[in-house]
Amino acid sequence: MDLVFPHTFVPWFRAVAPHIHAHRGKTFVVGLSGELIAAGKLTSFVQDMALMQAMGIRIVLAHGFRPQLEEQLRAKGHTSHFSHGMRITDSVALDCAQEAAGQLRYEIEAAFSQGLPNTAMAGASISVISGNFVTARPVGIVDGVDFIHTGLVRKIDAVSVRRAIDAGAMVMLSPFGFSHTGEAFNLSMEDVATSAAIALQADKLIFVTEVRGILQGIVQEPQRAVELEAAQHDPDAEIDQELALLDAKRLLAALPNPLQPTDTAFYLQHAVKASEGGVERVHIIPYKVDGALLMEVFTHDGLGTMIVDEKLESLREASSDDVGGILQLIEPFEQDGTLVKRSRTEIERDVSQYTVIEHDGVIFGCAALYPYPEAGTAEMAALTVSPHVQGQGDGERILKRIEQRARAMGLSSIFVLTTRTMHWFNKRGFSPVDPNWLPEARKRNYKWDRRSQVLVKNLK
Incomplete structure (x- = not known):
């Protein structure tokens, strides 16, 4: 063979x-x-x-x-x-x-x-x-x-x-x-x-x-x-x-x-x-x-x-019916270390925070938005597009929807933590900051051993 x-x-x-x-x-x-x-x-x-x-x-x-x-x-x-x-x-x-x-x-x-x-x-x-x-x-x-x-x-x-x-x-x-x-x-x-x-x-x-x-x-x-x-x-x-x-x-x-x-x-x-x-x-x-x-x-x-x-093809907020599709989408990226591993329980708990893009009933992209209103910002996490449809603009479409959701909450910025996709975010208006910039609640959960870069985008 x-x-x-x-x-x-x-x-x-x-x-x-x-x-x-x-x-x-x-x-x-x-x-x-x-x-x-x-x-x-x-x-x-x-x-x-x-x-x-x-x-x-x-x-x-x-x-x-x-x-x-x-x-x-x-x-x-x-x-x-x-x-x-x-x-x-x-x-x-x-x-x-x-x-x-x-x-x-x-x-x-x-x-x-x-x-x-x-x-x-x-x-x-x-x-x-x-x-x-x-x-x-x-x-x-x-x-x-x-x-x-x-x-x-x-x-x-x-x-x-x-x-x-x-x-x-x-x-x-x-x-x-x-x-x-x-x-x-x-x-x-x-x-x-x-x-x-x-x-x-x-x-x-x-x-x-x-x-x-x-x-x-x-x-x-x-x-x-x-x-x-x-x-x-x-x-x-x-x-x-x-x-x-x-x-x-x-x-x-x-x-x-x-x-x-x-x-x-x-x-x-x-x-x-x-x-x-x-x-x-x-x-x-x-x-x-x-x-x-x-x-x-x-x-x-x-x-x-x-x-x-x-x-x-539709871009929408996720529901409980999408948990399995989200898990299947992000699992390969968790295995290769691109994403932090999330359990099914976590995704079920936070599913309302997710935006998904689907085609013919199959989820091909997602991202979650976790707001920190006391700091006027929110984290965009688990931004994922299936490798089989990358390069067609789905990542940017999800990013724009996340930005819209953040603005609707009255937030002034969004941030991401990443170890491998810095250039993609840089091209879309994100700038690097020191991890100490993070809101206190998020800083407590920051994994210093991963050495993730923190990138911020102003929305105003």
């Missing part, structure tokens, strides 16, 4: 652990484009899904079959017809859709049945359940165009789906639905996945797609959205990692109606619908990146674009 491996694996695994805890027992709906399967990536994708389920995530999988359907139609010498961004499904296309759906169902179930050694499927036992969970209705005639057997989701049997995933099974939904009269309708994967996520009030809806996400430039300049659309195919273009629902709706209004899945508005329209329908987080990620699903779910920044009703 490579001797360097433990030094890279252990910190990585510890960084992933908070996300594993946060997602255990949650319900994810994953919308899988048929392009991923056509590209030969089904096996690795299934292995990643197996890992997620092993970590306690309840999964509903909705698959598409656009390229597979096109292949069936070409084999029969039939031409595809589209209007209003939807396929017109005649009787030949309906037969081809049924064949494509049946073939993909077989391939997906077979992939989940593998138990290959040295893969994520080794020892896995995953039951995949499919059935008549989707009730459909016809699109009908739109602007004089008859869509024939093309349909829209009328209802998802959420009770039956929830019963299956509660029992530990994975539910698979094909883009097919049936009316109350038994008619079959060709649906889109995006409509099925979105409707299922809303019906289940899923914690996440994840589209694994042809596109990388929503481009930053388009988000920043929605008035130029049409002009900037071409940059979608630029591999160097920056992706907006998190997009507020309000911004997503504003952008969607500026974009033309989507005609194909690679148009920005195509997946964005479904993301907005799901978010407005109560789905907490909607993700758009690229299938071309190996492990994209795991990176999006188990890393801080993810890989694609996440649409949320409000920004996930």
Whole structure:
């Protein structure tokens, strides 16, 4: 074994652990484009899904079959017809859709049945359940165009789906639905996945797609959205990692109606619908990146674009529910001597003094404020930012909030004790003073053997 491996694996695994805890027992709906399967990536994708389920995530999988359907139609010498961004499904296309759906169902179930050694499927036992969970209705005639057997989701049997995933099974939904009269309708994967996520009030809806996400430039300049659309195919273009629902709706209004899945508005329209329908987080990620699903779910920044009703990152005062997160955050810094060790009892007692910064329910930064009103000052202690997100300005954001709290108390300064981060505080207006400067109550607890430097910042 490579001797360097433990030094890279252990910190990585510890960084992933908070996300594993946060997602255990949650319900994810994953919308899988048929392009991923056509590209030969089904096996690795299934292995990643197996890992997620092993970590306690309840999964509903909705698959598409656009390229597979096109292949069936070409084999029969039939031409595809589209209007209003939807396929017109005649009787030949309906037969081809049924064949494509049946073939993909077989391939997906077979992939989940593998138990290959040295893969994520080794020892896995995953039951995949499919059935008549989707009730459909016809699109009908739109602007004089008859869509024939093309349909829209009328209802998802959420009770039956929830019963299956509660029992530990994975539910698979094909883009097919049936009316109350038994008619079959060709649906889109995006409509099925979105409707299922809303019906289940899923914690996440994840589209694994042809596109990388929503481009930053388009988000920043929605008035130029049409002009900037071409940059979608630029591999160097920056992706907006998190997009507020309000911004997503504003952008969607500026974009033309989507005609194909690679148009920005195509997946964005479904993301907005799901978010407005109560789905907490909607993700758009690229299938071309190996492990994209795991990176999006188990890393801080993810890989694609996440649409949320409000920004996930929040800076706030701590509560008793945050004690465990604070302990987990500061423990490595206590072990290497950067911070003085604090017991759980101490943190529980002083939790109201802490300010925390969290992202998606995981605490990534904290600091405590201990006032000495008789001396007109306060100590900022345990300022910590996770190593995995350092350099993004979170430390300064916490410092500013601590300064605001101190000013609100009528204090004229704050001070810190540090042995290793003097330069960081110097750059932010702190100046060194003799330890005898400390308020009497704090001076009595000063550990002279640590030789901590005392740095003070005036707030007036």
